[in-house]
Amino acid sequence: MTAPTDRLASVTRDEQDGVVVAAVQGEIDVSNAAQLGHELTEVSNQALGLVVDLGQVSYLDSAAIALLYELHVRLERRGQRLVVVAPPAGAPRRVLELTALGTRATVVDELETAVATVRNAGGGPPPASSGS
Amino acid sequence: VGLSGSENGIDGELVDRSEGGDADRFDDRVAILLVDDHRENLTALEAVLEPLGERLVSAGSGEQALRALLHEDVAVILLDVRMPGMDGLETARIIRSRPRTRHIPIIFLTAQASEVEDIALAYASGAVDYVVKPFEPDVLRAKVSVFVELSRERAERVRQSRARAKAEAVAATVRKLQIVSDAALAHLELDQLLSELLERANTLFDTDTAGVLLVEDDSTLMSLRATQGQPSLLAEDEQVVVGEGVLGRVARQRHPVLLSAAELPPPPDAASMIDALLVAPLLSSGRLIGLLYLGARRSRRFGPEDLELLALAAERVAIAIEHAQLFARGLELVEILQHSLLPERLPAHPRLELAARYLPSGFAAQVGGDWYDAIVLADGRIGVMIGDIVGHGVRAATIMGELRNSLRAFAIEGHSPGEALRQLDRVVQTTLGPGMVATVLFLILDWDAGTVTLASAGHPPPAVLSADGEVHFLETDACLPLGIDATVAPSETIHPLAAGDSLVLFTDGLVERRDESMETGFDRLRTALHEGPRDVEALCDHVLEQSLGDHPSHDDVAVLIVRLLGQPVGPLDLTFPATAESVPVVRHRLRAWLSATAEAVDAAVAQDLELACSEACTNAVRHAYGPADATFSVRADLHDGEVVLEVRDQGSWREPRGAQGGWGLRLIRAVCDAVEVDRRRDGTRVRMHRDLRSAPVHSPAPAAGVPTA
Numbered sequence: 001m002t003a004p005t006d007r008l009a010s011v012t013r014d015e016q017d018g019v020v021v022a023a024v025q026g027e028i029d030v031s032n033a034a035q036l037g038h039e040l041t042e043v044s045n046q047a048l049g050l051v052v053d054l055g056q057v058s059y060l061d062s063a064a065i066a067l068l069y070e071l072h073v074r075l076e077r078r079g080q081r082l083v084v085v086a087p088p089a090g091a092p093r094r095v096l097e098l099t100a101l102g103t104r105a106t107v108v109d110e111l112e113t114a115v116a117t118v119r120n121a122g123g124g125p126p127p128a129s130s131g132s
Numbered sequence: 133v134g135l136s137g138s139e140n141g142i143d144g145e146l147v148d149r150s151e152g153g154d155a156d157r158f159d160d161r162v163a164i165l166l167v168d169d170h171r172e173n174l175t176a177l178e179a180v181l182e183p184l185g186e187r188l189v190s191a192g193s194g195e196q197a198l199r200a201l202l203h204e205d206v207a208v209i210l211l212d213v214r215m216p217g218m219d220g221l222e223t224a225r226i227i228r229s230r231p232r233t234r235h236i237p238i239i240f241l242t243a244q245a246s247e248v249e250d251i252a253l254a255y256a257s258g259a260v261d262y263v264v265k266p267f268e269p270d271v272l273r274a275k276v277s278v279f280v281e282l283s284r285e286r287a288e289r290v291r292q293s294r295a296r297a298k299a300e301a302v303a304a305t306v307r308k309l310q311i312v313s314d315a316a317l318a319h320l321e322l323d324q325l326l327s328e329l330l331e332r333a334n335t336l337f338d339t340d341t342a343g344v345l346l347v348e349d350d351s352t353l354m355s356l357r358a359t360q361g362q363p364s365l366l367a368e369d370e371q372v373v374v375g376e377g378v379l380g381r382v383a384r385q386r387h388p389v390l391l392s393a394a395e396l397p398p399p400p401d402a403a404s405m406i407d408a409l410l411v412a413p414l415l416s417s418g419r420l421i422g423l424l425y426l427g428a429r430r431s432r433r434f435g436p437e438d439l440e441l442l443a444l445a446a447e448r449v450a451i452a453i454e455h456a457q458l459f460a461r462g463l464e465l466v467e468i469l470q471h472s473l474l475p476e477r478l479p480a481h482p483r484l485e486l487a488a489r490y491l492p493s494g495f496a497a498q499v500g501g502d503w504y505d506a507i508v509l510a511d512g513r514i515g516v517m518i519g520d521i522v523g524h525g526v527r528a529a530t531i532m533g534e535l536r537n538s539l540r541a542f543a544i545e546g547h548s549p550g551e552a553l554r555q556l557d558r559v560v561q562t563t564l565g566p567g568m569v570a571t572v573l574f575l576i577l578d579w580d581a582g583t584v585t586l587a588s589a590g591h592p593p594p595a596v597l598s599a600d601g602e603v604h605f606l607e608t609d610a611c612l613p614l615g616i617d618a619t620v621a622p623s624e625t626i627h628p629l630a631a632g633d634s635l636v637l638f639t640d641g642l643v644e645r646r647d648e649s650m651e652t653g654f655d656r657l658r659t660a661l662h663e664g665p666r667d668v669e670a671l672c673d674h675v676l677e678q679s680l681g682d683h684p685s686h687d688d689v690a691v692l693i694v695r696l697l698g699q700p701v702g703p704l705d706l707t708f709p710a711t712a713e714s715v716p717v718v719r720h721r722l723r724a725w726l727s728a729t730a731e732a733v734d735a736a737v738a739q740d741l742e743l744a745c746s747e748a749c750t751n752a753v754r755h756a757y758g759p760a761d762a763t764f765s766v767r768a769d770l771h772d773g774e775v776v777l778e779v780r781d782q783g784s785w786r787e788p789r790g791a792q793g794g795w796g797l798r799l800i801r802a803v804c805d806a807v808e809v810d811r812r813r814d815g816t817r818v819r820m821h822r823d824l825r826s827a828p829v830h831s832p833a834p835a836a837g838v839p840t841a
Contacts, residue, residue: 008716029719030750031712059719059739061746062795091739098802099795 008032009057011039016051019118021111023053028064037067041074049081051114054092064092065099072105082106083114162207162283163187164276167197167223168241169215173265177210180269183813184277194218198226201233207283208276209238210263224259235286237279241265322456326358329449334361336445337410337438339426341365344414344449345372345379346422354383354423363404365427374420379411383423388412388442390434408432410439412446416454424449478506478692483579484514485695487668489676491641492688501528501570502639502690503536507543512579515543518637518692519572520591522613535559535570549574549587550624553614557589557622560615569615573608573637577629577694580702582728584629587622589614592640597661599632605654631728634668634695636661641687642679653679668693703769710762710781715749718766722777729770733824740803741822745777747796748818752781755816774805774823782815 009026022043028036040052052068054060072082083106086093096107108114164186166177174190181188189204191197195218197209209227213220220240227233240262255262260279263272330342341361345354352374356366366372374383378396382389391409399405406427414422424446428434478486488504501521508514517539521528538559542552552574560568573594575586586594586606590613593605609623629635636657643653660678664671672691680689704725708714719742726738745766752764764781801807806821 027716027719029712029746030715030753032716059742059746061743061750062799063750065795091736094736094739095743095799098799 009036011036011043013043016111016115017119019048019051019115021051021053021115023056025056027059028057028067029059029061030063033063033067036064037070040067040071049075049083049118051083051085051111051118053085053111053114055085055087055090055111057090057092060092060095062095062099065095065101068101068105081118083108083117085109085111085114161185161187162280162287163189163204164280165189165191165197165200165204165206165209167191167194167209167215167220168212169193170212173212173241177272180267180272181276184273184280185812186280194220194223194226197223201227201230201236206233206236208279209236210241210276211238211259212241214243237261237282239263239275239279241267322453323358325452325456327360329452330358330360333424333426333445333449337426337442338428338432339410340429341406341427343425344422344453345425346414346453347374347420354380357422361427363399363406363427363429365406365409365425372423379423379425382411383413383420385413386415388439388446390439405429408434410434410442412442414446414450414453416450421450421453474503475505479508479514481508481514483697484577485668485697486693487672488690488692489672490688490690491676491680501532502641502688503532504637504690504692505536505540506692506694507540509543509546509576514577514579514694515540515574516577516635516637516692516694517543517572517574518591518639518690519570520639520641520690522569522571531568531570535572539572539574543574543576548624549576549585550622553587553589553622557614569613571613571640575635575637577635577696579696582629583626584635585624585626587611587624589622592638592643594638595636595657595661596627596629597634597636597664598630601662603658603661605658629696631696634661634671634693636675637692637694638675639688639690641689642675642691644687668695703767705765705767707763707765710753710764712750712753714764715746715753718749719746722766722768725768726775730773730775730824737822737824737826741775741777744800744803744820744822745779747800748777748779748820751796751818752779752816755781770824773825774821777820777822778817779820780815780817 007026009024009028009032012023012025014021014023020043022040024036024040040050043050050071052071057064068082068084075082084096084101086096086107086109088109093107096102101107106117108117164181164184166174166181166188167190168174168177169192171192174192178188178190186207189200189206191200194215197211200206211220211224215223224238224240227236227238237260240259242262243265261275263275326344330344334340334342339361341359341363343359343365344357345366346357347354354372354374356368356370359365372379372383374380378391382391389411391411393405393407396406396409407430408428410426412424413420414424424442426442474490475488478488486506488506490502490504502519503521504516504518506514506516517536519532519535519539521532521535535556539552539556542555547555553572556572560570571589571591573586573588573591575584575594577584584606586608588608589611591608593608595603595605597603606627607625609625611622612620638657640650643650643657645653656679657675660675661671664674664678672693675691675693676689704722706718706721708718722745723738723742726733726741745768749764749766762782764779767778767780769776797807797809800818800820804820804822805826808817808819810817810819
């Protein structure tokens with residue numbers, strides 16, 4: 001990992017109502033998408049799924065779309081749910097819409113909605129800790 | 133460009149030209165001349181050189197090649213040595229002997245490596261290189277491309293030296309025109325003045341007849357006031373109605389016009405025939421006061437430069453008429469002089485707004501020597517100057533005129549501010565005599581660099597008013613006024629400037645009141661600028677009003693405001709290694725360029741451009757092949773509110789495959805107005821157009837948040 005000051009983007013892991021939330025800050029492009037992909041895969045929890053919060057992302061492009069799509073496919077294979085948070089006014093939202101990512105993965109406006117969506121997700125494996 | 137440029141005076145014209153040149157550079161293909169007597173060889177050469185994207189001109193013999201060179205500007209010649217009839221060596225000798233083609237590099241094509249004497253002879257007859265057939269396509273292409281590049285550079289140097297020559301011609305013109313507005317004319321009666329001016333105009337333009345029509349008081353009628361030379365265009369008592377007839381229509385226009393014999397009313401007899409007529413409206417503060425015409429009897433070709441010169445001459449003539457009329461009304465000579473020496477109007481410049489005011493001293497006898505000037509230099513930089521002669525009256529006003537013209541000439545010659553002031557000090561010391569003291573501030577604005585370079589000889593520092601209302605005074609190296617010590621050269625300081633900044637230059641009359649410290653005056657100016665209106669003209673008035681108040685100034689006052697508009701900073705031109713790490717760097721550079729280039733770009737539009745650029749760069753990086761040090765280049769230019777973004781690489785555009793593929797180009801197409809992908813053998817060029825004024829692109833897709841199974 002490069003020094004934090006050199007980094008175009010960083011990932012912060014947080015947990016909300018038993019759901020892992022990965023908040024990305026900065027810019028996502030071809031130069032850091034692979035690295036971010038690893039980091040996001042690492043934080044995805046086993047139980048429900050993953051919320052990726054793009055609220056603090058000032059730039060993203062097709063490299064990020066590819067990364068999110070791959071993440072979506074990988075989690076789906078494990079029966080997990082990926083929910084992407086992209087505020088309607090933010091820069092990422094337009095790119096998500098233009099590439100129609102929303103028709104594949106789930107894109108929501110707010111973090112609360114995302115967390116609730118993951119918690120209420122049906123069809124996935126039962127909650128490991130919080131539910132039983 | 134010619135006419136609208138001339139309307140702005142010399143200065144506008146120079147800038148228009150340089151910008152035009154810049155804009156065209158991309159599409160300038162150069163010609164490569166291929167000479168071989170075998171058609172199949174020519175075809176092979178064409179196939180090898182076609183990827184260079186230049187214009188290929190083929191000739192089947194030496195004679196054909198020489199003919200082609202008569203009307204083609206060729207960057208490099210590929211010349212077969214062995215040809216029937218005139219062989220390559222003979223052809224080369226003739227090419228070398230013609231001045232027009234002497235400089236063109238020749239690459240000889242020889243049949244065999246063993247033709248040693250051929251090679252020696254080839255170099256002797258002016259070859260720069262030779263290639264042995266059958267040639268290596270890559271080697272040949274590389275060699276030719278080197279000469280193509282050299283030719284481009286050479287053309288650029290020629291263009292620059294022409295611009296330089298033009299600037300020098302302009303300086304000469306300025307000096308020439310000075311005769312028309314020299315002080316000696318100021319006290320002439322109007323009729324004397326006009327006949328003197330018309331005589332000089334006939335000499336200046338090499339014309340046979342000249343005349344001035346003046347608008348009668350408050351009417352649309354113009355009558356002939358003065359003529360010089362033969363034949364006369366109009367009868368003595370003939371009147372012209374503004375807007376009617378050939379001359380009346382020119383009066384309506386704001387620029388000079390060239391009329392041919394066919395456009396003129398038929399003359400009464402053959403002796404009165406005028407073959408070509410230059411006509412210019414005379415304007416004073418935008419108001420039509422008359423018409424100046426110059427006619428040539430014989431066939432004489434007038435070019436755009438004549439119209440430009442005429443525009444300038446008409447401007448001076450209008451000023452002279454105005455002043456003679458003022459003089460006739462009994463105004464003070466010095467005041468007339470003062471006004472005649474200040475620029476009638478400041479140069480128009482697409483990236484600047486300029487406004488200036490001059491207020492004579494409140495005490496009639498004390499007309500002083502404050503002056504200012506602004507000039508657009510040949511390279512698009514802008515020279516701005518302001519000065520103050522210590523002293524009053526005719527002498528101060530006359531010296532002011534001398535200093536202004538000298539400094540203008542030094543600026544046009546390309547001297548830096550410090551050097552120009554050093555030269556000006558020499559003028560003051562040697563020609564103006566002892567006891568003459570002047571303060572001068574000279575600065576050069578470089579929009580491309582975003583800097584102002586300034587030198588001051590004892591003059592108050594300029595203020596900078598930023599777009600958000602902040603005011604600060606630029607530090608200048610304290611230096612003596614001119615005329616005191618020639619051994620102390622003014623030094624230069626460089627300061628950054630941003631779009632929206634206004635430079636405020638002034639003379640000390642603005643900040644000096646008898647009963648208080650200068651500090652108080654500076655504070656008052658700071659407040660006036662901070663609170664003033666945004667419009668530069670209104671700001672000038674506001675500053676004068678606030679600074680002077682009801683106090684009659686004991687000194688004259690000059691203020692000049694230059695606002696930097698968010699207009700083109702010049703194209704962005706970057707080349708980076710074809711690695712992923714370059715992509716964010718390019719994006720950030722584009723972001724900075726855009727904010728410096730265009731004012732108030734919608735954030736979403738800026739994001740669109742960053743996105744398009746990054747996607748194209750990402751593709752260039754992903755598909756770079758060839759040597760490990762492959763590069764890609766990005767060029768962005770702004771024209772008429774449209775950004776043209778070009779990304780070029782040495783690889784080939786490949787659409788990513790699979791379900792997740794194709795997003796890059798899809799995004800580019802979604803956010804740009806037009807996209808051209810040009811796949812060439814030697815690389816891919818993606819050219820994207822985006823109008824900054826059009827609304828950001830919105831997705832046609834339904835609002836997200838609709839989860840899908």
